[in-house]
Amino acid sequence: METFLYKAKSSVNGKKISGELQAENELAVREMLMKKNLDPLSISKKSTFNADLSEVGIFKQKIKLTDINFFCKQFASMIQAGISIGKGLNICAQQCSNKTLKKHLEHIHSQVTEGKTLSEATREENIFPDILVSMIECGEASGNLDKVLQQTVDHFDNQLGVTKKVKKALAYPTIVLVIVAVVVVILMVKVIPNFMGLLTETGAEIPIPTQIVIAVSNFCIAKWPILIGIVVVLVVIGFNIKKIPSCRRALDRLSLKLPIFGDLNKKSISAVFASTMSMLVESGIPMLQAIEITKKVIGNAVADEELDLAIISLKQGQSLYDSLSGSIIYPPIMYSMINIGEETGALDDMLIKISVYFKEEVDIAVDNMTLLIEPALTIFMAVIVGGIMLAVMLPTFAAANAMM
Template identity: 30%
Template structure:
């Protein structure tokens, strides 16, 4: 169970503070009132595990593949009637990743101390996400822990497939961009200086393109240590900025507006929203709690804030269709699916259809992504070749003409 920090007052008005485990804030409030305390403030305590250590920088993180295997193994073991503690001990012994082995050992220790599986998993946030913990918690309460792990494995496998498709589509453009950067460095540091010495000896009048190339090359040659330090510092600053709440929100919003790839990212996130929300409803998670979990599952701060806004609207009495329309996230076809699902009570199936719709769109976009990016890359390469040709060969033609005269 999650841990909550509470502030309350007794019958004499004295402030009483403390911590308490509970399913949700209302549950904690009921316990406090049964003790004669009036709740003033109840907030969830985010468990950060054992904290960050320097050694964690060199540890291999738990991959999505390993989480899929873990979920599949737990499903098989639960379905076979193996006790949870025995299953966890077996998976701990067979784990290859030291981080996973350490996490499962701590989970097993918590289970032996009498904690529930969901509470034990929640204490390992570096390995198990909030959506994993929530599904396991629902499975424990409904007596269908095996089905919870099956749903989780299916969800993670689809997520894994989407990530592989995105990586495959971006492999060629990234290779070309890295090759361009490498070529630019080599030209500026080793090639252009040779031509610069030759032009200086002949004393010819240089066009502006050549002067620009020579100035750029001189800057690279003379200030490359400063450029290297600044580049490394910039990388660390960007990572720190993106790790902050405001920085992540801005960057996640900018990603959705990027040319060519922005629409692909947005549709992939909406597919994840539909799939995870459908799974939450199928598992019996309340609508408000489900939206909160989905906001974490989409893994995009900007879209997550939109989903949280939707949950606020539902809490105030608005329908899911209305808050979905106001969010501006969905097109009319998807809104129609949500309307039908809400009216017929088949929201789970309609959300699954919505996820499949966006997944088909993402598949099509990813297949054509390389074809869309290729003209842009070709234009960049052509521009670089043109500038290089004008900057290098124009003075050489002038020198040959002067020598003939």
């Protein structure tokens, strides 16, 4: 099978469209287009040489959750307005600004036009979160695709909101640390060497703190290629370390034990768990499948292990409450609310309440963390920069006192 690019004109409304199809040869493509009531204008084999840079290697545009959420919002609005699935997909593909997602949407549109269901087409593309594919499947089975898509949009909005809140809280400390690093480098590489020359000329006695700072400065100047190499290696390791399962598990476990951050992570995981489970259970997805999907949404190795154990317990006939008992992540209040939900037969409603509760808890935790971090980092910056400047100025004070 080869990939062909085509331009065609609809014999129904005269609209011109373009896209790509996989077929044995050009004749097969022409036949496929004719079956779709499309008159071929041009057909050409897709060349790897002429491939769009946006589809190749490092130039390939990544598909973010924000892109998928925007597509879901558009598509849900169209389905609610009574527009057909095929036409809705075509409109979304034409308006999509992400070139990678656009190509996938065009392919999904082609598959749906050929007779596949939307859930089958999206599953085969393998770019959408499992939760979206499963929700689409439920929507098709129940005939409430528009409602299910809107629920998914609300879920993604909630998930992105929590992520945005956490990133916003971490933005200030990141900026401060970068500024401190830049200031320290300038002091070590530019200021201190010049100051050292002045000290040598005066013949003043150099205090031990100043000697230490000068030694560090000399090392940085002499070994800067090695230091840059170390930084590059650390950055590469940082970006790839979570790809190693054992390292990912260790880091995820550490993230749950860190002061301040650990509590925030636990509450964030609890909020995502409750939000995802409530939507899936309410949509009629079986409990075991719902937990499997939720596990992928959370993305924490420790939480994955706990949910794997919960799945085993559920298969043995235990309740969700019993299956989650003993978790180091989920707090007792969540167990209690789940237990009440199971006993009253209103688990989906109780999970929604849990989700709202922990979302509020995350907001409070982020605000408290910000209040603690800002003064702490200000003190940290003052100590580092002030300490270096004090070490630089000590010989000057000593020389001035000697002259007096």
